[in-house]
Amino acid sequence: MDLEEAKEFKERCTQCAAVSWGLTDEGKYYCTSCHNVTERSKEVINTGAIPNTKIQAINRGLKRKRKLEKGWDWYVCEGFQQILYQQAEALKTLGVGPELKDEVLHNFWKRYLQKSKQAYCKNPVYTRGRKATVLEDNPSHSDWDSEPDLLSDFSCPSFVESGPDSQLDSRTQKPFPISKASQSETASICSGSLDGVKYSQQKEKGIVKMTVPRTLAFCYLSLLWQRETITLSDLLRFVEEGHIPYINAFQHFPEEMKLYGRDKGIFAIESWPAYEDIYKKMIEIAKFLDLPRFPDITEDCYLHPDILCMKYLMEVNLPDEMNDLTYQVVKMTGIGEVDFLTFDPIAKMAKTVKYDIQAVAVIVIVLKLLFLLDDNLEWTLSNIAEKYNEKNKEDKPWFDFRKWYQVMKKSVDEKKQKWEEARAKYVWKSEKPLYHSSIDRAVVYKRREMVVSLQKQFSALTDSAPTVEKKSPSSFQFNWTEGDSAGTCFHGHSLQGILKKKGQSLTTKNSLYWLSTQKFCRSYCKHVTTYEESNFSLSYQFIINLFSFLLRIKASSLHEEVSLIEKRLFKRKYSKTQKKSRSRKRRKY
């Protein structure tokens, strides 16, 4: 890139006698064959119209900086707004109703701005004319410039601008360097946004500071409010697969919103969102926003455990007949109750349910009820099923755990391998590199150029066929169709071999059970139980790993949920076990 500029330099190199020059970053000539750097630097040729050299020098400096800052003035919260907007659009593409974006999410966001004193209140942090119009000025937000009709759709007493916030004005009187000029000249710490530096340093108590992960929390809150058919694990998986902007969402900011310096630390993310983390943030934000009780989750909602269990059973290729059992477990434990399921942040102990994890935990429990999963009984029952199936090829086949295990293990291992490979190849850096300041901008760009040219070399060696196949987003990661010639679909199989009649109803042949956790932790640590793999049977480990991969959560989280549901199921046993020693428990239906 520098050769054109260095063409005019025609001397021979003192070390290697070649005539082949380039320019270093400081503008000095260097020999491209032996890398001998000379002291000769490129003279600035274009002096421009300004005759005075002093002004010339100053102007040059200013010119450069001005180029960097050409564009809008923007605040960090606007950046987050942009991201939320993009995410809402993406959700719309995935099939979510438009009300989520236009009403629910919008209102949540406005409420947040109000609560964090950034807008919609008497004296927002950014004074001097940057009032509530901060949201309506940008033409890209055409959908979002509706009247700030605050929370009219909420049934709870709506709060107004002149509410309790006005009394807390004193908080807003912070000295804030508004003058653009002064900020742009201090090149050491700077940011593309007007308040990037201040924002990253801010640590105010009681205010929840907006971060990129929290945008997902907002999204999920909206989804939950609308009771959409996307669970949190689905949402996070869509993010990882790239259907919802997150990692380099700032790339799609309008051209004029320049991002550099401190903005990098705020907007450039180098980790995927974790379930536990987003979940916690969701509750935190709901509390911060003083949200009322969410719409009820009833039996016909997607998020109700009955329906989710059905979904997951289908996804992991288990027989439909197991639905009866999941239904029973849900009923017995009371986790299908409206009051249990519905999210109420204002309640004394804000409780919310991890719908997806819970549904999967129920399935695990059902499997334990049916097969015990002690590395023994499940295989014995499989033998029986196999024998029956061989003899009675015409009838509905009995569900054979061993066959199912083999099929699932193979599929999951393949999927996991592909997933790991895709992750290893993931490109984190945005297309345009981010820099800290005008000083390191050149270095960053040069580095990027180098990386790109190296990458070109290696991509030339790979097949011309593009390996990037962006999958279309789907709620199901596995698909099993009945009537498959390979006989790998177990949906229609019967549980006859493992159930027996007991009076009017059916019960499991297996009458034993073991608890995933004997004792729950009561101290202040985050978890109520730990998961030490070696303590459990291989079948159990397989099941836990299978489902935790499905939901992209940690195995310990799933195990914990299983334990908590068992606690509800075996209430009496738990109260007794305080004193008993470790032993297998018997549980009869």
Place this chain on the structure above:
Amino acid sequence: MSDFSEELIESKTEDDQEESYVFSGTGMSFPWLQNHIGTIATGGKKEKDFAQTTSACLSFIQEALLKHQWQQAAEYMHSYLQILEDSDSHKRQAAPEIIWKLGSEILFYHPKSNMETFNTFADRMKNIGVMNYLKVRLGEPGGGFREGTDCMEHWLWCKNNEYCYRKYLLFVYLWGICCLWTDEDDYAYNAASQSMLNHSCKTSVNLGALIQTPGVWDPFVKSYVEMLEFYGDRDGAREVLTNYAYDEKFPSNPNAHVYLYNFLKREKAPREKLISVLKILYQIVPSHKLMLEFHSLLRKSEKEDHRKLGLEVLFGVLDFAGCTKNITAWKYLAKYLRQILMGNHLAWVQEEWNSRKNWWPDFHFSSFWAKNDWKEDKTLACEKALVAGILLGKGCRYFRFISKQDDEVLRKKIKRIKKSVENHSIVNPGL
């Protein structure tokens, strides 16, 4: 408690490198504590997914290289390159070296790669070094050979010189092959034979072209030929060796002929062929240890020329200081002289002796040597004595000294020698 601590000690020795346990006084271990301590070192931050995926990517590259899956390795390398932009400066600075090592290996072995791509890559890596103001240690592609690193660094800059570049490529590329084939380990056998075959085929394609280049490629040719023989390609091997030995463009290299000869011997080629090969070797290196074999071949030949040459060869061998104590040579000479003289070819002997009679006596048959040889190796002394006697007559110092010696074991032999000399000496006291 005692059981538990025993268990702990066991597991510690197994996983010593991987985990380190934080021990409390009571012998309890807290593996989770170590993780926390680890994060304190990094400022309490959990490892970012960026770091996790890049290190996974690195493992995939290494795995692909081991399995010779060059395409896959290139794909992963494409993604791995983003580490050069890592915000963690330590990782960013360590990256060029890793990328150089792995990238050059990929570019070597990948079928679509060529000299230009390699040069461009090397250039760019240099530039990265310049940019970061770090000295990029241009290590060995493929890793593992110490000698010749300087040589390689030098060659690397000879990008405009085709010969230099090829030599470098071959040096590095085939060094690996040599290690494979000359190694005593079972590596050559353990590796999946299919991949080895593919690898060798590729090697031979590249080699075939590269060995055309004039030069001295001894260890490579040797290994290459071994490989070809291993896979049963005798014709190919013969062709390579013949080219290597006879191509005029190549510098005169005695080893080439040695290799060819050994190969032909293994193949049980006809004597004529073997003789023709060794003839050239004789002209280049008359003192070569193979000359004795050559002599044997010549001796058994039916052609007179060859038999004459056989005598020449023997004399030629013994002209050299290094062979003066070679008992086989002397034995052969003694025997052959008798044979020839009995065959009435005195003229041959005289011809050979004429050029040597001025200096051989002092060189081989001085009294010093007589005493010395007798002290060191009596058998040798006897053979020499016989030769001396034939060539110089029984009056010569050597012969007289030896014949005077009294040795139980060799008494009979000395008697025979005296008799032979009587019969065959070319020195006729009468004349």
